[in-house]
Amino acid sequence: MRPTRERLGRNGFSLVELLIFLTLGTLVVGALYQVVRFQQRVYRSERATIERHDALRLASSVLASDIMEASGREGDFVALGPDSIVIRSPVGFGVVCDVDNSDKRIGLFDTAGRINVSAGDSLLVYHPNGWLVRAIQTVNPTGTASLSCPYTSGPALELTLRVDGSVTGVPVGAPVRAFHVYTYHLKQDRGSWWLARSDANSSDGDILDILVGPFSNDGTGLTFAYSDENDQPTTDPTQVARVDLSLVAVSGGYEERDTLTTSVRPRNQ
């Protein structure tokens, strides 16, 4: 059966229809493309902003928590620099419940965090005459009489440590803080500058944890200022009562940047 003219007209497109469709379609697709491009730019920008904010938050959290627990008078600030800080960073905690003076052992309960020989951690042990600094020699040494907590109703011993110095006079109930001396500074990696943590005890000084970034490399990426109890600038680690911390996170080839400044007061003064 041969189609009639009317039937052809209903099922096909005229040239005008086609032109109108192509014009409108081009406009719609072009507009969509612009919208997608714009959204992509917004997405990238927002994502970069989020990453910069995250970097600032994380970096300030890491630094602030270490600084807050430090005690200047007790020697926790090892070295102060304008763009770096060397500090006893807390890594573990425990409470002494038994002491073996002759074998230089202490028994701990309520342990938390990391207390590790292989990681090179050291200990700060409370003593009525002043805090002791001790290196851990052995964790849970074998072949020795076991220690135990003296409490009839209370916590049990969790960990035994042998240390490198005397523990005579350490009372039951003394807190123990495991620490590691770290240097916080910016370190270049793959073309960007990152907050890094170096093992200050390492002879090559090159054991690095890249923590977070990137930060500005123009000298403003990480800066410290130190004040004493009278809010006067100080360079004496034993006098530090406030640390002003400034961080500048960057993205997009260092064109986009956000700054965070905060003041941290060590609690253990």
Place this chain on the structure above:
Amino acid sequence: MGLKLSGGIPKNKGFAIPAAIFVIVVVSLLALSGLYIAQNNADASTGIRRSWKAFNAANAGAARTLATWDRWRSGGLAPGESYDTGWRPLPDGSEYRGTVRRVDDNSDPVQMLFHVQTVGRPGPGITAQRSLVTMTRAVRTQGMCCDGAMKARGLLDIRGTGAGVKVNGLDVTPTAWAGRCSAPTADMPGIRIFEDADIVQSGNPVLDGAPAILEDATITDDDFTQFGELTYADLAAAADKQIPGGSVVDGPRPVVADGQCQVSSVNNWGDPVVPGSPCWDYLPIIHVNGDLKLTGDGIGQGVLLIDGDLQVIGEVEFYGVVIVQGHADFRGTTNLHGGLLVRNGISADSDSYLRGGTNIQYSSCSAARAMMQATVAKPLAGRYWFDVLE
């Protein structure tokens, strides 16, 4: 050109609807991606903010626990034991919960060590939590009491008429306390005074001790204000009861409700008379910021600190240590078991009186029991604040 439409819309096969749907889908996806970004940012920000709020709550809780040290509950803990404060609100809506554990081994007579762990959270039901440990010392006094039933500077007027005045330095354990104290340690002078010529006696007071009166030229102001590591001011600041100067206290009595000692009651000074009663172990530090007049019929125990003058008119039975920075005037019926220190003012130029029916009986047991509880909480030296990373 003729375009003839017939049959209505259903037969028209244009692109409008598919194109519109496509556009809607694309725009929706873009909007969703934007929303996702915003949500991520908000989540990160909220997480950090909640974490810091929890940290601040834990920190504020630690400070508050130390500032409002519960001497009664902590003092009753054996080594290793603990108590839980439960969740407590802070003004900004956040909360903290403290666990106070005694961690020393009872070998140090001067102090106890406590591990105070406070957990903070932004609000009820919010899971974000941070935990802090504050190591705390509960420090006891040293040398506060007693080297005599009464230690005094300045003029002392003893009028042994009427019901009679007794001052006895021979160590006695209160009768009802039998078996609750170790044996008496050593007898003390009845009255230890800077200069015995400052004592004026009339009537027939009964003075006894080893000796009854001892002149001690070494007595200084510090004997009334410095007690080892602690000062009078430390004790006053940490007192359980703060009474305004010039107050008249009428018959303090133990207050018990539902079998519990109501320590918040201002006139509850513990119960020394009925051993084992709910307020038996409550030995408060009571500080009067000025003068105090005691009237009525009262009983109490603990450490009574008076910045100004003390006047006793009623019938008072007190077990523990009384320190008067001004002068004392006992003219009622007083039974003091423990020790009395009267500074007679800074210049020691005012008179103190023992008259009426005043009985001051040295009791090492009563004094020691009061001083065991009279602790002041202090943070551990050097480092006391620990952020616990679980």
